Amino acid sequence: MNYNKKTVKDVDVAGKKVLLRCDFNVPMAKDGSGVITDDKRIRAALPTLQYLLDQGAAVIACSHMGKPKGEVNPELSLKPVAVRLSELLGREVIMANDVVGEDAMAKAAALQPGQVLLLENTRFEKGETKNDPELAKALASMAELYVSDAFGAVHRAHASTAGVAEYLPAVSGFLIQKELEVIGGALANPKRPLVAILGGSKVSSKIGVINNLLEIADTVIIGGGMAYTFSAAQGGKIGDSLCEADWQDYANEMVAKAAQKGVKLLLPVDTVCGDKFAADAKTMTVNSGEIPDGWEGMDIGPKTVELYCSAVKDAGTVIWNGPMGVFEFPAFAKGTEAVAQALSNTDAITIIGGGDSAAAVQQLGYADKMTHISTGGGASLEFMEGKELPGVACLLDK
Numbered sequence: 001m002n003y004n005k006k007t008v009k010d011v012d013v014a015g016k017k018v019l020l021r022c023d024f025n026v027p028m029a030k031d032g033s034g035v036i037t038d039d040k041r042i043r044a045a046l047p048t049l050q051y052l053l054d055q056g057a058a059v060i061a062c063s064h065m066g067k068p069k070g071e072v073n074p075e076l077s078l079k080p081v082a083v084r085l086s087e088l089l090g091r092e093v094i095m096a097n098d099v100v101g102e103d104a105m106a107k108a109a110a111l112q113p114g115q116v117l118l119l120e121n122t123r124f125e126k127g128e129t130k131n132d133p134e135l136a137k138a139l140a141s142m143a144e145l146y147v148s149d150a151f152g153a154v155h156r157a158h159a160s161t162a163g164v165a166e167y168l169p170a171v172s173g174f175l176i177q178k179e180l181e182v183i184g185g186a187l188a189n190p191k192r193p194l195v196a197i198l199g200g201s202k203v204s205s206k207i208g209v210i211n212n213l214l215e216i217a218d219t220v221i222i223g224g225g226m227a228y229t230f231s232a233a234q235g236g237k238i239g240d241s242l243c244e245a246d247w248q249d250y251a252n253e254m255v256a257k258a259a260q261k262g263v264k265l266l267l268p269v270d271t272v273c274g275d276k277f278a279a280d281a282k283t284m285t286v287n288s289g290e291i292p293d294g295w296e297g298m299d300i301g302p303k304t305v306e307l308y309c310s311a312v313k314d315a316g317t318v319i320w321n322g323p324m325g326v327f328e329f330p331a332f333a334k335g336t337e338a339v340a341q342a343l344s345n346t347d348a349i350t351i352i353g354g355g356d357s358a359a360a361v362q363q364l365g366y367a368d369k370m371t372h373i374s375t376g377g378g379a380s381l382e383f384m385e386g387k388e389l390p391g392v393a394c395l396l397d398k
């Protein structure tokens with residue numbers, strides 16, 4: 001895939017109507033009060049939005065929120081986003097009552113340079129997730145240029161994330177530009193040695209990532225719940241640890257692939273176990289493959305921490321996806337924290353992908369020490385799997 005895509009800076013936007021796909025899929029309070037509990041994604045859209053306005057564009061912003069499944073659902077309306085966006089921008093945000101209906105069309109037609117219109121939740125339209133060309137055409141008809149800045153949605157071929165680019169010149173905003181530069185750069189032409197740290201709960205959700213990074217990386221480090229499937233596959237005793245029996249053969253294949261490719265593959269040598277899956281579990285540290293029944297592996301152990309931290313010390317690039325343990329429980333967050341700290345102390349380009357990994361790094365206080373924390377959980381995973389991202393592929397090449 002070509003990651004070298006045109007950005008808003010490569011086209012003339014002055015006086016143009018611009019359809020800007022944002023990721024305003026923000027968490028809302030569960031009580032239906034319309035309170036946004038975290039506005040990070042709205043803030044993340046500001047640089048591109050502000051740039052377009054400063055250049056004299058009229059901006060028609062759109063996004064999905066939640067899964068209304070093609071029905072209008074007032075609880076998933078973007079109206080609260082318009083209010084918050086207006087506060088952050090310090091200017092009016094006009095809210096449309098529909099996506100491509102009469103109200104949206106009229107407001108888009110009347111929109112002046114420097115003004116912002118927000119369309120309703122794109123998934124109120126049945127055609128959105130089906131990438132219906134009629135919906136894509138209707139969206140495109142409002143504007144003269146399409147700018148995508150919704151990295152969190154680029155792995156989906158939907159009308160507002162990909163389809164619309166069939167009918168308008170399409171470029172990226174600053175958020176996607178950075179994702180492509182940093183992650184795309186690390187995948188296509190990494191500063192070596194490239195170390196990939198892979199963890200999280202399941203092998204099955206990371207098969208593509210492990211497989212692809214074994215093609216690219218110099219060292220692959222395995223931690224988290226998935227490590228126990230590797231251990232079991234090698235005949236280790238894993239007690240009640242997370243294990244995906246169906247994926248043991250795959251784990252062995254990956255070990256063989258690493259050997260064949262000359263990639264250094266590191267597996268945990270010890271593990272911190274708990275007597276139950278709970279914050280107040282009794283803990284015990286044992287060697288890998290020696291977990292007694294009644295205990296489950298919850299974190300990498302201290303010897304593993306040392307091994308993994310020394311493996312990243314001289315790295316040129318580190319890609320990290322998946323926590324090393326159940327970091328949500330403080331007693332089992334040490335492995336994840338030690339790795340985060342090691343990354344913060346290297347001169348390497350450090351890239352964090354995956355929703356829970358990003359949350360872990362944030363929660364543990366290392367977010368501003370990383371080169372890049374991806375804004376898209378699922379999208380960053382598919383990116384690291386080497387899959388083509390429809391919302392990126394549709395943008396104009398440089």
Ligand code: ADP
Binds near residue numbers: 199200242297323
């Ligand atoms: P990401 O969202 O970064 O891709 P995953 O969704 O794959 O990461 O995995 C994150 C989850 O994995 C966390 O909720 C964490 O508690 C869990 N996890 C990590 N290690 C273990 C383990 N040893 N046993 C059970 N769950 C684990």
Ligand code: MG
Binds near residue numbers: 354355356357
């Ligand atoms: Mg996750």
